[in-house]
Amino acid sequence: MKKLINNPENVVEEMIDGYVKAHPSYVRRLAENDRSLVSSMETKVDKVGILIGGGSGHEPAFMGYVGAGMADGVAVGNIFASPPPAPILEVTKAINKGAGVLYLYGNYAGDVMNFGMAADLAEMEEIQVEMVLASDDVASAPKEEKDRRRGIAGEFFVYKTAGAAADFGYKLEEVARVARQTNENTRSMGVGLSPCSLPQTGEPSFELGENEMEVGLGHHGEPGIRKAQIESADKVADELLANIFGDMTLNKGDDVAVLVNGLGSTPRMELYIMFRRVEQVLKEKGINIYRSYVGDYITSLEMGGCSITLTKLDDELKKMIDHPVDCPMFVQK
Amino acid sequence: MDFTAKDLINYFKQVVEVMETEKDYLCELDRKLGDGDHGVTMSIGWQAVNKKLMNELENETDCGKISADVGMTFLNAVGSSVGPLYATGFIKGAKIIKGKSTLNDSDLAEFWIAFANGIKERGKAEVGDKTIVDTLDPAAKALEKSFAESQDFLSAFNEAVKAGEEGMKSTKDLISKLGRSSRLGERSKGAQDPGATSAYLMLSTFLKVAKAS
Numbered sequence: 001m002k003k004l005i006n007n008p009e010n011v012v013e014e015m016i017d018g019y020v021k022a023h024p025s026y027v028r029r030l031a032e033n034d035r036s037l038v039s040s041m042e043t044k045v046d047k048v049g050i051l052i053g054g055g056s057g058h059e060p061a062f063m064g065y066v067g068a069g070m071a072d073g074v075a076v077g078n079i080f081a082s083p084p085p086a087p088i089l090e091v092t093k094a095i096n097k098g099a100g101v102l103y104l105y106g107n108y109a110g111d112v113m114n115f116g117m118a119a120d121l122a123e124m125e126e127i128q129v130e131m132v133l134a135s136d137d138v139a140s141a142p143k144e145e146k147d148r149r150r151g152i153a154g155e156f157f158v159y160k161t162a163g164a165a166a167d168f169g170y171k172l173e174e175v176a177r178v179a180r181q182t183n184e185n186t187r188s189m190g191v192g193l194s195p196c197s198l199p200q201t202g203e204p205s206f207e208l209g210e211n212e213m214e215v216g217l218g219h220h221g222e223p224g225i226r227k228a229q230i231e232s233a234d235k236v237a238d239e240l241l242a243n244i245f246g247d248m249t250l251n252k253g254d255d256v257a258v259l260v261n262g263l264g265s266t267p268r269m270e271l272y273i274m275f276r277r278v279e280q281v282l283k284e285k286g287i288n289i290y291r292s293y294v295g296d297y298i299t300s301l302e303m304g305g306c307s308i309t310l311t312k313l314d315d316e317l318k319k320m321i322d323h324p325v326d327c328p329m330f331v332q333k
Numbered sequence: 334m335d336f337t338a339k340d341l342i343n344y345f346k347q348v349v350e351v352m353e354t355e356k357d358y359l360c361e362l363d364r365k366l367g368d369g370d371h372g373v374t375m376s377i378g379w380q381a382v383n384k385k386l387m388n389e390l391e392n393e394t395d396c397g398k399i400s401a402d403v404g405m406t407f408l409n410a411v412g413s414s415v416g417p418l419y420a421t422g423f424i425k426g427a428k429i430i431k432g433k434s435t436l437n438d439s440d441l442a443e444f445w446i447a448f449a450n451g452i453k454e455r456g457k458a459e460v461g462d463k464t465i466v467d468t469l470d471p472a473a474k475a476l477e478k479s480f481a482e483s484q485d486f487l488s489a490f491n492e493a494v495k496a497g498e499e500g501m502k503s504t505k506d507l508i509s510k511l512g513r514s515s516r517l518g519e520r521s522k523g524a525q526d527p528g529a530t531s532a533y534l535m536l537s538t539f540l541k542v543a544k545a546s
Contacts, residue, residue, distance in 0.1 A: 009377075055412075078377060080368045081413035109512045110414035113455065117417055141515075148515070200373040201360050220368035223520060 001197040001204070001302070008199040012056045012078055019063060023328040027066050030094055035087035038073040038094045039066050048166040048175045049073065049095030052104050052159055053088060054111060055080040057196075058219065061155070061298040064329025070163035071104075075118075079198055079301075080220045082110035088118035092127055100128030100172035104158055104179060106151025106219075107133040130172050132179040134158050136188040136309065138247045139216025139225050152219045153261035154186040154309045156297045157321070164323035178320060182311060187244045188259075190307030191236055192217030192224065196264060196300050205303075215239065219263075219300050233270065237277035240308045250312060252286035257293070257321055259309040264299035266306050271295065274306055291321055297330075334486060336436040336546060338394045342386055344542040345403055349383040351538050352376055352531070359531055365524035366514035374411050375531050378419070381410030397431030400424075400444075414512060415528065418452045418465060425451030438486035441543070442476055445493065445536075449473035460500070462510035463521060465528040472497035472536055487543060494533075494540045501525065501533040 005011050013034065020029050020037065030036040043049050052062045053075035063074045073091035077083035082105075092101045103119065105111045112133070119129040134151025141148040151158075162179035170178065192214035195204035205221030208214060213236070216224025231239075250256070260275045262268070275294050282289055290313050313321060325332040352359075352375040359372030385406040393399050404423030408416040426448040430440055449469040458466040475496035479489035504526035509515045514526075 077412045078374070080370060081374060081411060082416075084409045084412035084416050086409045108414075109456070110412065110416070113414060113417035114412050198368070198370050198373065200376075201357075201369060203360065203364065203369060205364065205369050222367065222514070 001202060003199055005199055011199045012076065015056065015059075016063070016076060019328070026328045027063070030090050033087040033090040035076045035083055036073065036090040036094070037063055037066060037076065038091060039068075039071075041068065043072045043095045043097045045097045046099050046169075047097055048099045048170065048172050049092070049097065049101040050104065050159070050163050050166050050175075051075070051088070051091050051095060051101050053077065053083050053091075053115070054105055055082060055220075057301045058298050060296065060329035065156075065159050065327050067325065067327030067330075069167055069323055069325035069332070070159050070327050070330070079200075082108065082114045085114050085118040085121060088115060089121045092118065092122045092129065093125065096127045100130065102162060102166070102172060102175050102179065103129060103131040104155070104162055105131075105133060106155055107135040107147075108150055128172055130176040132158065132162070132176055132183060134183050134186075136183065136186045137190070137218070138187050138243050139189050140218065143247055150218060152188050152190060153259055153298045153307045154183070154188040154311065156259060156261075156293070157186055157257060157309065157311045158182045160325070161317055161320035163325065164320035167323060178316065182317060182320075185248075185312040185317065186309060187248045188307050188309040189240045189243050190217050190219075190224070190263070190305060191215055191240060192221070192263065192303060192305040193230070194265065194304030195221055196303040198301075213305070216243075217305060219298065221300060221303065233273045234277045237274050237308065238281065241278065241281050244308065244310055248310070248312065250285070250287055250310070253288070255288045255290040255313045255318065256282065257291045257311040257313055258282070258289050259293040259297060261298060261307045261309065262296040263303040263305045263307070264296065265302040265304045268295065271306055274308070278308060290318060334438055334441075334543070334546070336441055336543065338396050338399060338434050340542065340546045341396050341399050341436075342390060342393070343546075344539055345382060345386055345399070347538050347542055348535055349379040351534050352379045355531075355534060359527050362525055362527040362530055366509065366521055366527065367512070371415075371527035371531065374413050374415055378407040378411040378416065382406050394434040395431070396433050396436055397427040397429075400430060401427035414456070415465075415531075418456050421455040422448040422452040438480075438484060441486045442480040442489060445490070445539075446473045446477055456511070458511050461507060463504045463507040463514070463526050463529070464511050465526070465532045467500045467504045467507070467526065468497045468529040468532040468536070469500075471500040490540055490543060494536050497533050497536045501529045504529045
């Protein structure tokens with residue numbers, strides 16, 4: 001696969017370098033670790049610090065969400081690999097302003113170990129840390145084993161609401177509660193149409209026939225529930241939604257936030273065609289769309305396909321979802 | 334046997350080479366189960382270790398410091414899940430050989446048992462989960478048993494490598510229970526676990542180096 005890169009070994013460094021130089025008023029690199037980025041605006045005293053992170057290759061996630069109303073800092077890993085404890089710890093120290101730091105990341109074995117080690121190290125430095133793991137992907141494990149589920153696009157809503165709660169001056173345990181509630185109320189499922197390739201190998205991350213799709217695909221090209229012949233957008237949306245509805249309780253009159261997330265190389269045209277069907281189905285069920293997000297929010301390099309996320313909103317979460325955000329890769333007025 | 338700090342450094346350099354040679358093979362295995370980057374991850378980590386060995390550890394005589402530094406260097410280069418796993422293994426091992434410039438048979442046996450047990454605890458995996466532990470746990474058990482009988486590290490480690498190899502091969506028929514591949518369920522059958530494979534490479538390389546020293 002063709003890529004506009006220099007040396008495959010330097011892609012993450014060069015991306016970060018370009019990013020901080022493009023947006024100096026938003027983000028800066030810490031001198032202590034070149035994989036640690038924090039907001040250029042100092043975290044306010046007594047505000048809970050929001051720390052996000054994960055592997056590279058998911059842009060705008062995760063570094064694109066450092067800014068007002070979202071995260072205070074991010075630890076950047078190698079492609080599709082959790083960052084090690086060192087950059088996480090440095091961000092923690094930089095954004096702790098006396099109210100503690102909340103780690104938000106996806107439920108993957110590597111992230112759990114590295115963020116866990118970083119939290120232990122932070123506690124040794126007397127910094128209070130809470131962790132909330134996103135686990136929204138209904139295709140990744142059965143309902144009874146929700147703690148085994150991985151986090152995919154629904155993580156975005158967790159950052160959104162936790163970022164807002166921190167901005168409103170909530171205490172650490174309260175911000176963590178909002179983040180957990182958001183994850184609890186969020187379900188996602190994806191479909192893959194074409195693989196991505198890692199810069200270092202150039203090989204496709206999985207194989208799909210010309211007319212095949214992978215239903216339930218993961219954010220790193222992990223195979224899904226089944227391979228199938230590609231269907232119309234409406235049918236695919238119906239299948240993803242059926243799985244989501246089967247997993248959460250949504251009643252007539254409920255309010256939801258909807259995210260139709262592109263995986264990297266899917267045109268907005270297709271994402272809006274998918275959204276169109278989501279809106280129709282929700283309308284039929286009498287479920288209100290409180291806010292809609294359509295676009296590339298958490299990608300997998302140039303992977304083709306998308307995911308649908310629904311988050312059930314109560315009054316508190318609505319307030320958090322409405323809170324303005326100003327990040328280099330995401331703005332909400 | 335006398336295994337010196339120089340031998341230990343030489344061992345880690347051999348691992349650097351082996352991981353570079355097997356990079357594509359490990360990625361190929363990983364494409365069937367994960368995101369296809371295990372060889373890349375190992376290469377990134379061991380290349381960072383190589384730099385550390387050449388720039389800072391060349392004349393180090395404390396085997397414990399060498400092992401701990403290798404672990405931390407590997408961790409900070411890769412993160413991922415193998416980072417914390419190997420780092421924990423090498424740091425647990427380092428505690429056993431701290432301050433020693435030469436390792437005897439029993440140091441070596443204890444080092445590898447601590448290494449394997451550390452990884453098992455950190456990863457919270459059991460034998461049969463289709464992970465690195467499927468290589469390391471049987472290897473550590475064989476080492477412990479055989480060393481208790483013979484007090485001879487080389488012959489005991491030979492048994493450990495054999496048990497590790499069997500464990501690695503057994504992952505082919507297992508259904509993955511942990512990590513990203515676990516959600517493949519039945520579909521994970523038939524593919525050998527890349528983490529179990531790279532762990533075997535580490536053990537078999539040590540046997541070669543120990544035999545030659």
